[in-house]
Amino acid sequence: xxxxxxxxxxxxxxxxxxxxxxxxxxxxxxxxxxxxxxxxxxxxxxxxxxxxxxxxxxxxxxxxxxxxxxxxxxxxxxxxxxxxxxxxxxxxxxxxxxxxxxxxxxxxxxxxxxxxxxxxxxxxxxxxxxxxxxxxxxxxxxxxxxxxxxxxxxxxxxxxxxxxxxxxxxxxxxxxxxxxxxxxxxxxxxxxxxxxxxxxxxxxxxxxxxxxxxxxxxxxxxxxxxxxxxxxxxxxxxxxxxxxxxxxxxxxxxxxxxxxxxxxxxxxxxxxxxxxxxxxxxxxxxxxxx
Amino acid sequence: xxxxxxxxxxxxxxxxxxxxxxxxxxxxxxxxxxxxxxxxxxxxxxxxxxxxxxxxxxxxxxxxxxxxxxxxxxxxxxxxxxxxxxxxxxxxxxxxxxxxxxxxxxxxxxxxxxxxxxxxxxxxxxxxxxxxxxxxxxxxxxxxxxxxxxxxxxxxxxxxxxxxxxxxxxxxxxxxxxxxxxxxxxxxxxxxxxxxxxxxxxxxxxxxxxxxxxxxxxxxxxxxxxxxxxxxxxxxxxxxxxxxxxxxxxxxxxxxxxxxxxxxxxxxxxxxxxxxxxxxxxxxxxxxxx
Numbered sequence: 001x002x003x004x005x006x007x008x009x010x011x012x013x014x015x016x017x018x019x020x021x022x023x024x025x026x027x028x029x030x031x032x033x034x035x036x037x038x039x040x041x042x043x044x045x046x047x048x049x050x051x052x053x054x055x056x057x058x059x060x061x062x063x064x065x066x067x068x069x070x071x072x073x074x075x076x077x078x079x080x081x082x083x084x085x086x087x088x089x090x091x092x093x094x095x096x097x098x099x100x101x102x103x104x105x106x107x108x109x110x111x112x113x114x115x116x117x118x119x120x121x122x123x124x125x126x127x128x129x130x131x132x133x134x135x136x137x138x139x140x141x142x143x144x145x146x147x148x149x150x151x152x153x154x155x156x157x158x159x160x161x162x163x164x165x166x167x168x169x170x171x172x173x174x175x176x177x178x179x180x181x182x183x184x185x186x187x188x189x190x191x192x193x194x195x196x197x198x199x200x201x202x203x204x205x206x207x208x209x210x211x212x213x214x215x216x217x218x219x220x221x222x223x224x225x226x227x228x229x230x231x232x233x234x235x236x237x238x239x240x241x242x243x244x245x246x247x248x249x250x251x252x253x254x255x256x257x258x259x260x261x262x263x264x265x266x267x268x269x270x271x272x273x274x275x276x277x278x279x280x281x282x283x284x285x286x287x288x289x290x
Numbered sequence: 291x292x293x294x295x296x297x298x299x300x301x302x303x304x305x306x307x308x309x310x311x312x313x314x315x316x317x318x319x320x321x322x323x324x325x326x327x328x329x330x331x332x333x334x335x336x337x338x339x340x341x342x343x344x345x346x347x348x349x350x351x352x353x354x355x356x357x358x359x360x361x362x363x364x365x366x367x368x369x370x371x372x373x374x375x376x377x378x379x380x381x382x383x384x385x386x387x388x389x390x391x392x393x394x395x396x397x398x399x400x401x402x403x404x405x406x407x408x409x410x411x412x413x414x415x416x417x418x419x420x421x422x423x424x425x426x427x428x429x430x431x432x433x434x435x436x437x438x439x440x441x442x443x444x445x446x447x448x449x450x451x452x453x454x455x456x457x458x459x460x461x462x463x464x465x466x467x468x469x470x471x472x473x474x475x476x477x478x479x480x481x482x483x484x485x486x487x488x489x490x491x492x493x494x495x496x497x498x499x500x501x502x503x504x505x506x507x508x509x510x511x512x513x514x515x516x517x518x519x520x521x522x523x524x525x526x527x528x529x530x531x532x533x534x535x536x537x538x539x540x541x542x543x544x545x546x547x548x549x550x551x552x553x554x555x556x557x558x559x560x561x562x563x564x565x566x567x568x569x570x571x572x573x574x575x576x577x578x579x580x
Binding site for chain 2: 120121122123124139140142169179180182183184186187188189190191192193194195196197198199200201202207208210211212213214215216217218219220221222223224225227228230231232234235238241242244245246247248249251252253255256259260262264267268269270271272273274275276277278280281
């Protein structure tokens with residue numbers, strides 16, 4: 001059943017892409033927007049991403065509210081969003097950390113109107129201009145504590161995610177944060193610090209430009225990501241991020257020691273064992289391209 | 291002018307791809323092959339990459355000899371290759387390290403028949419099956435100590451590389467090895483160790499498969515690379531690799547400390563400053579796609 005009214009809080013890459021898909025899927029739905037950045041609102045209206053602006057005190061007659069802002073900001077406003085909704089409103093977020101958010105609103109009287117969601121989708125770009133159609137197709141959406149969401153509202157969310165082409169996965173929020181630190185947050189830090197190291201070393205950009213190939217490009221791609229989005233993620237998931245970084249640094253230290261000690265048998269073996277990542281990546285690739 | 295006879299020592303990704311391009315560019319040239327792996331020879335003949343097998347003692351009437359084997363093996367055989375060539379034979383390698391190779395044959399009586407080359411091209415795959423046409427188009431080829439190559443033979447090489455679509459860059463071999471440690475060798479280690487850290491943590495692959503997106507995929511792509519190719523590169527470029535790893539680890543340590551100390555302003559700034567990599571990468575992308 002087509003929703004009549006949806007508000008997007010945050011109209012960047014994720015919120016904007018979802019709004020674009022909804023326009024196609026539900027042409028009669030009114031898509032409203034809230035964004036701290038006034039430029040984003042006018043840009044999003046111009047690009048046909050949303051129909052018009054709204055405010056937090058006008059959510060009561062909404063069918064859905066999608067919160068797609070940095071995780072720290074989301075944690076700050078979620079309570080007042082839940083204060084302002086009506087009896088049929090579903091609220092879901094799309095952030096990269098889940099544990100402290102679920103904790104924050106655990107005792108809210110409208111807890112059962114909320115669904116903690118994490119669509120594993122995105123690019124290294126941000127803002128309304130980064131919004132693209134079909135971003136979520138064949139991607140995984142991790143739903144946390146879904147048993148705490150009212151079953152009718154959950155059904156509405158599942159139907160929407162399915163229409164967006166997503167496969168659903170269900171996890172405990174603490175487990176979610178622990179795993180995602182490794183497969184997502186650590187990749188971003190690894191990439192940012194690689195970019196930093198190379199920039200610091202190579203003051204003369206011309207050398208990088210001449211010598212860097214597609215391998216370097218692929219490895220530092222994530223270093224283009226938005227610091228405004230990623231800083232709060234590392235803050236929210238501090239303990240897991242620090243733990244994953246410790247293990248990563250320990251592996252790099254071991255590798256360095258092998259090279260220093262001419263133990264190239266160990267260097268070879270550690271790479272050969274890691275080649276096994278091929279099979280895992282083939283799984284990801286086939287999933288993303290299916 | 292079309293060469294009559296070329297021998298490829300090593301018929302994997304790089305040698306094989308070059309042989310395929312030469313088939314198209316110079317249909318009348320005889321392409322011969324040498325490979326330690328007998329399976330590679332028959333595979334390469336079957337795939338139309340080379341015409342037939344040859345041996346190191348039959349190089350005298352060759353116009354060109356292309357050495358495309360791991361850098362350690364190349365250093366071992368280059369002298370005997372130069373011993374066996376004729377008075378018009380050009381020999382070039384395509385390896386990722388240059389300083390110790392140039393050192394090794396500095397005093398060879400046929401030093402001026404050799405050109406140290408490093409085409410910045412490749413994929414994470416290996417072997418004759420990985421060979422593809424047009425791999426070198428719009429890519430950079432770094433030539434080292436080109437003044438030590440006989441000018442007529444150098445001209446022949448430059449003509450070939452230009453026909454393959456490459457842009458040429460000239461560097462000192464020691465400078466080459468110092469820079470390439472940062473923009474290529476370090477990326478590979480960073481990627482391999484990221485893959486290792488995640489595999490170690492996530493024994494249950496299903497979780498990786500469900501939660502990993504295209505960002506993780508891009509960052510660990512290089513961890514699929516061939517350990518047989520990369521181990522000798524790290525061995526040959528040991529000092530620079532260790533140096534670059536030290537700086538990378540120091541940056542990761544600093545980042546970890548900022549997170550631990552809740553200094554998220556520093557976290558933000560380090561990422562914002564590194565975002566500058568966008569402009570550099572745009573240069574690489576436009577170069578690779580031009």
